[in-house]
């Protein structure tokens with residue numbers, strides 16, 4: 426069985442919004458996907474939680490304490506580990522991901538498209554406008570996948586976060602943006618599954634009704650997680666998954682050892 430993994434971080438998709446995603450819930454209902462609630466680490470901000478998801482370390486340790494910390498991560502990320510194991514890495518993601526794992530600060534000309542096998546993210550397409558359409562971003566990822574056949578592909582759309590900030594986390598527009606992600610996933614997942622990919626879909630943080638995030642409310646902290654195409658030990662798991670578990674789970678799906686700092690995988 427292939428160990429290729431597509432890891433999708435839907436920025437700011439909270440647990441309530443996941444209920445609007447009928448295709449993804451269909452997969453869960455029919456046991457084609459493992460589905461659970463994740464309790465996000467604090468603070469519920471993007472840059473700190475990209476670091477949590479991709480290195481499995483808490484904020485007090487990695488010191489990516491807020492969105493204003495613009496520097497390379499000093500922790501061992503899934504990209505580092507994958508590369509160390511001879512796997513090919515790729516990402517279609519917001520430019521902060523490039524800043525954390527490839528080079529910082531972001532150079533708009535040089536870093537928008539990256540192809541460099543010495544980097545942690547070997548093949549990358551990075552956007553910097555929060556309004557960059559999710560439909561385009563997923564096609565950027567498909568181009569990377571078709572051209573480079575990565576073992577680990579990160580896809581990171583921003584449309585849900587944008588709608589949440591503009592209209593609030595309990596607005597029609599926010600829920601519509603989640604539904605649009607569901608449509609997009611419904612276009613790609615059947616093909617990816619047939620090709621043998623393991624697919625993990627989750628979010629960094631959620632969205633408060635007021636159109637912000639950073640704090641401790643359930644709307645900010647509770648996010649969904651789906652795993653498709655893996656026979657992990659998920660049958661009896663019913664509780665909240667701690668977000669620090671996501672990185673070691675991705676390592677397990679990739680068939681590589683987690684870093685020393687990552688928690689032991691409980692799935």
Ligand SMILES: [Zn+2]
Pocket residue numbers: 437471586590638
């Ligand atoms: Zn946001």
